[in-house]
Amino acid sequence: MxxxxxxxxxxxxxxxxxxxxxxxxxxxxxVVKENSYALTLDDTVNRFFETYAVTFPQGSCGEVARQLYEQIALPALDTSDGFATQGPERLATINFVVKRTSHFGTLDMSKGKTLNGNEGGFLSINTETLVRVPKDQRSTYYFMDLYGIPQGTFIITKGSFSTPSVDCTFNNIQGRAVCNCSTHPISAIRSAGITTIRPARQSL
CATH class of the missing domain: 4.10.910 (30s ribosomal protein s13; domain 2)
Structure with a gap:
């Protein structure tokens, strides 16, 4: 029994x-682990400015600026590190790598009217992409400066961006981008990489 x-x-x-x-x-x-996702530069920007999205002006070069931003800001970060301060007036400078080291650069941000004037927010992206070929490498870049107002979203009020052959500045006028752009032959890089000083940033 x-x-x-x-x-x-x-x-x-x-x-x-x-x-x-x-x-x-x-x-x-x-315990079941919570769902998680890889951190992106866009996440980093929105956490810094306490916003949930970056909003570009529509049309013309505003759309170009948005797409350039998204190509580096939306892929998952491979690694990043830098320095940052806390408080209502704050800044951060961050080095980053995305897409398995083929894209890398620096993101600088500052928040507060003492640092940035009426806009209250500023971010600057300087990024390069590198392709290795036998016995050499090819490199190109873009850099972008964006001023904005952090109010729920980070509303871009004015900005500039440059590639080796295009330089643009723009202003947000009632949600539309008003642009001033110029094109020129590639002179700041050659096929094996950047060889001369990059063109000066455009004044806004």
């Missing part, structure tokens, strides 16, 4: 364990 009870108990435990494993449970009730 005792043997039957023992066997029945063992069978019950085995059946219970099998059912829990089948439906994703564990006999010990282990």
């Amino acid at each position: 005792e043997l039957r009870v023992a066997l029945a108990g063992i069978i019950f435990i085995l059946l219970l364990t099998g059912a829990m494993v089948q439906f994703g449970g564990t006999p010990t009730g282990a």
